[in-house]
Amino acid sequence: MALVPDNxxxxxxxxxxxxxxxxxxxxxxxxxxxxxxxxxxLRPGYATDPDSLTAAAxxxxxxxxxxxxxNDYWRAERS
Amino acid sequence: MALVPDNxxxxxxxxxxxxxxxxxxxxxxxxxxxxxxxxxxLRPGYATDPDSLTAAAxxxxxxxxxxxxxNDYWRAERS
Amino acid sequence: MALVPDNxxxxxxxxxxxxxxxxxxxxxxxxxxxxxxxxxxLRPGYATDPDSLTAAAxxxxxxxxxxxxxNDYWRAERS
Amino acid sequence: MALVPDNxxxxxxxxxxxxxxxxxxxxxxxxxxxxxxxxxxLRPGYATDPDSLTAAAxxxxxxxxxxxxxNDYWRAERS
Amino acid sequence: MALVPDNxxxxxxxxxxxxxxxxxxxxxxxxxxxxxxxxxxLRPGYATDPDSLTAAAxxxxxxxxxxxxxNDYWRAERS
Amino acid sequence: MALVPDNxxxxxxxxxxxxxxxxxxxxxxxxxxxxxxxxxxLRPGYATDPDSLTAAAxxxxxxxxxxxxxNDYWRAERS
Numbered sequence: 262m263a264l265v266p267d268n269x270x271x272x273x274x275x276x277x278x279x280x281x282x283x284x285x286x287x288x289x290x291x292x293x294x295x296x297x298x299x300x301x302x303l304r305p306g307y308a309t310d311p312d313s314l315t316a317a318a319x320x321x322x323x324x325x326x327x328x329x330x331x332n333d334y335w336r337a338e339r340s
Numbered sequence: 341m342a343l344v345p346d347n348x349x350x351x352x353x354x355x356x357x358x359x360x361x362x363x364x365x366x367x368x369x370x371x372x373x374x375x376x377x378x379x380x381x382l383r384p385g386y387a388t389d390p391d392s393l394t395a396a397a398x399x400x401x402x403x404x405x406x407x408x409x410x411n412d413y414w415r416a417e418r419s
Numbered sequence: 420m421a422l423v424p425d426n427x428x429x430x431x432x433x434x435x436x437x438x439x440x441x442x443x444x445x446x447x448x449x450x451x452x453x454x455x456x457x458x459x460x461l462r463p464g465y466a467t468d469p470d471s472l473t474a475a476a477x478x479x480x481x482x483x484x485x486x487x488x489x490n491d492y493w494r495a496e497r498s
Numbered sequence: 499m500a501l502v503p504d505n506x507x508x509x510x511x512x513x514x515x516x517x518x519x520x521x522x523x524x525x526x527x528x529x530x531x532x533x534x535x536x537x538x539x540l541r542p543g544y545a546t547d548p549d550s551l552t553a554a555a556x557x558x559x560x561x562x563x564x565x566x567x568x569n570d571y572w573r574a575e576r577s
Numbered sequence: 578m579a580l581v582p583d584n585x586x587x588x589x590x591x592x593x594x595x596x597x598x599x600x601x602x603x604x605x606x607x608x609x610x611x612x613x614x615x616x617x618x619l620r621p622g623y624a625t626d627p628d629s630l631t632a633a634a635x636x637x638x639x640x641x642x643x644x645x646x647x648n649d650y651w652r653a654e655r656s
Numbered sequence: 657m658a659l660v661p662d663n664x665x666x667x668x669x670x671x672x673x674x675x676x677x678x679x680x681x682x683x684x685x686x687x688x689x690x691x692x693x694x695x696x697x698l699r700p701g702y703a704t705d706p707d708s709l710t711a712a713a714x715x716x717x718x719x720x721x722x723x724x725x726x727n728d729y730w731r732a733e734r735s
Contacts (some may be wrong), residue, residue: 264516270571276411279343279364285516289555292520294545297381307548308373312387315395316545316552318368322560333351334410343450358422358443387452390465396476397447401481413428413489436579437601441608457628466610469623475634476605492586492647500673522674526713528677531703544706551721553710559719569730592715595659597681599687624689631711634684650665650720650726 264288269333278332282325286317343367349410357411361404365396422446428489436457436490450476501525507568515569519562523554580604586647595646599640602633659683665726673727677720681712 265285272278292301307313329335344364351357373379386392410415423443427428430436452458465471504521509515531537566572566573582600611617614651623629645651660680667673689695700710724730 263513264520265512266511267412268511270566271526271573274347275344276347278341279368283368284341286555286559289516289520289558290551293554294551301547303546303548303551308381309378311382312392312550313552314369314373314382314396315392316549316556317372318365319395319399319402320404320552320556320559321368322365323563324401325555325558326406327563327566327571329349329406329410330380331566331573334406335378336350337408347464353426355421355426358447358497362422362447379442388457388461390472391474393448393452393461394471394478396445396451398474398478398481400447401444401478401485405485408428408485408489413485415429415489418497426624432584433581433586435578435615437605441580441605467615469617469619470629470632472606472619473609473636474631475609475631476602477636477639479605479638480586480602482645483642484639487643487647492643494647501669501678502670505671507670507724508731523717525714526674526678526716528711530712531709538705540704540706540709550707550710553707553714557717558708560714560721564717564721564729568724568731573717574666574676582714585669589667589694590663591660592658599659599684602695606682623674625698626712627698628708628709630685630689631708633688635711635715638681638685638715638722642718642722643670645665645722645726650722652666 264292270328272328272332275329275335276337278328279325281319281322282328285328286320287323289320343371344373349407351407351411354408354414357407357414358400358404361400361407363409364403365399422450428486429497430486430490433487433493436486436493437479437483440486443482443486447478455492501529507565509565509569512541512572513564515565515572516558516562519565522561522565523557526557580608586644588644590647591651594644595641597636598644599639600645601640602636605636608649611634657685665723667723670730672724673723673730674705674720677716677723680723681715706712710711 265288266281272281286313292302307317344367349360360399369379373382374387386396423446424439429441430439452461465475467486501520502525507518509518526538531540545556581604582597586597588597606616623633660683661676665676667676685695702712
């Protein structure tokens with residue numbers, strides 16, 4: 262199973278970088294709990310608990326920080 | 341759905357950068373829990389729990405760190 | 420409402436930078452829960468729970484990391 | 499017991515870097531709780547608790563940030 | 578009340594930097610909960626709860642990261 | 657009591673850096689809860705709670721990030 266789609270942190274745009282952060286976070290969960298049925302079972306409780314949602318957003322924020330640095334914050338697109 | 345408004349991390353001022361951090365954090369929650377009715381249902385409990393508020397502020401702090409670095413801390417405006 | 424006082428991360432001293440970190444963290448909470456009466460209601464429980472205090476200090480630490488980097492750790496004052 | 503496989507943070511690809519992050523996180527748990535039987539006992543509860551999974555993904559995200567910086571985000575492979 | 582002793586992040590040694598991280602973390606708690614009697618009341622429960630101790634160590638780790646960067650990791654002492 | 661063994665963040669190898677991260681994290685707990693008997697009492701509960709283990713691994717990850725940066729990710733050994 263791939264942990265990082267296309268095996269790169271580089272993305273054309275900020276939006277793509279953000280989507281990659283979400284994707285990478287989910288793939289980590291998948292790597293730790295590979296059973297899809299279990300993951301599906303956990304989803305309803307998780308997705309309706311505000312603290313669980315905040316914790317997930319926290320992980321995405323950290324993954325995004327790495328991806329943003331890798332892309333030099335997509336500054337080149339502006340210059 | 342857009343994850344990053346205007347597809348950029350660059351903002352004219354610090355204040356705008358902070359507002360973007362809040363916005364990005366909310367858009368992540370929206371991406372994980374896309375159902376608006378559910379999000380609205382969770383809000384009262386969440387917004388009256390100090391630990392939930394602190395956890396949300398924590399995520400904003402991390403998003404802001406990335407945005408601030410992207411804008412080179414808005415130093416150019418001062419020089 | 421302002422999210423960053425004076426719209427800058429730059430402060431004359433480390434102490435001012437630390438005070439700004441505390442201020443910014445509080446302004447984020449205010450942005451998420453704008454009702455002052457509610458915030459006042461939550462304060463007693465929050466301020467007497469050691470884990471809540473640690474979580475708040477955690478957020479301040481992260482905000483301060485950003486502010487310190489923005490000010491190049493106030494190194495210029497020493498040279 | 500080794501805490502870092504091959505005693506290096508450098509990996510040929512992003513995917514390998516991500517796998518290393520997962521590995522390092524697990525080796526830390528192993529260093530803190532060296533008894534394998536205990537770790538196995540804890541796994542079912544842990545792997546079916548969404549907040550535990552998110553917390554684990556959080557640690558992986560931080561380890562990966564370090565590994566990604568060590569590898570200069572694997573940028574050289576693209577140029 | 579001072580939030581940063583001596584109003585500087587610069588310390589002669591790593592050990593001093595670590596002590597400063599502990600000190601700064603405590604001064605933040607003091608700023609949020611200024612009543613000493615309350616803080617003393619909370620201490621026994623807090624200091625015997627492993628998760629509270631870990632959370633406190635977490636904050637110290639983040640404060641130290643900032644202090645270490647400010648001191649360029651005290652590399653100059655070695656060269 | 658020393659907070660940082662040998663008063664340096666510099667280590668010859670990645671493995672040593674990782675061991676230092678574990679050591680520093682433990683010394684912080686020791687500084688906050690200096691009573692060894694209390695710490696020993698807390699250990700069984702802590703070491704059999706997966707979330708406590710993850711939280712500890714989280715702190716180690718952050719300490720290691722600082723140590724890795726201090727050592728420039730041990731890149732010089734490879735060149």
